[in-house]
Amino acid sequence: MTYQKILVITTLFVTFAVLPAESQDHQSIQNGIYSAAQANQGSKLFASVCSECHQEDEFSSAGYMDSWTGAPVAEFMDLIQMTMPEDNPGSLRNAEYAAIIAYFFELNGIPMGDAEMDSDISALEDVVIEGPYVEGGR
Numbered sequence: 811m812t813y814q815k816i817l818v819i820t821t822l823f824v825t826f827a828v829l830p831a832e833s834q835d836h837q838s839i840q841n842g843i844y845s846a847a848q849a850n851q852g853s854k855l856f857a858s859v860c861s862e863c864h865q866e867d868e869f870s871s872a873g874y875m876d877s878w879t880g881a882p883v884a885e886f887m888d889l890i891q892m893t894m895p896e897d898n899p900g901s902l903r904n905a906e907y908a909a910i911i912a913y914f915f916e917l918n919g920i921p922m923g924d925a926e927m928d929s930d931i932s933a934l935e936d937v938v939i940e941g942p943y944v945e946g947g948r
């Protein structure tokens with residue numbers, strides 16, 4: 811095979827591997843997936859449980875949400891549940907982790923909606939984290 815043929819085949823392969831995923835319907839965190847009340851609850855939880863080790867601007871600084879762009883919310887929730895609070899991972903209820911994530915979204919200026927974000931992790935597999943983020947958007 812010539813180099814050019816290999817290049818064409820590789821390009822086609824990559825294009826077809828990427829396109830279907832992009833054209834599939836996905837939900838976005840931009841679609842009003844959490845409520846103001848939920849973010850407010852998250853803010854209180856953050857103050858009582860997380861602020862011992864964290865400051866809110868860590869999670870709204872330039873680059874923090876960017877590091878999660880393209881990932882499903884389920885992955886974000888899973889990581890936080892499995893690792894935080896560092897001295898007692900998994901110690902909060904699912905709904906409490908969801909509330910804290912809603913609060914992080916609020917911190918980044920992600921639009922709110924009327925309904926609460928689902929706290930069932932499997933319901934968040936298809937909800938993609940994506941910008942625009944507004945730093946300190948609260």
Ligand code: HEC
Pocket residue numbers: 856859860861862863864889890894895896897902910
């Ligand atoms: C006892 C201290 C402590 C507490 C309490 C704590 N954390 Fe952390 N957290 C850490 C440390 C240390 C790191 C950095 C570890 C790392 O990145 O490997 C971290 C990292 C993180 C990260 C970054 C993960 C990433 O890579 O994006 C998130 C998000 C996070 N914590 C959320 C929380 C939340 C939410 C709470 C409250 C429910 C919380 N933490 C409570 C110590 C703590």
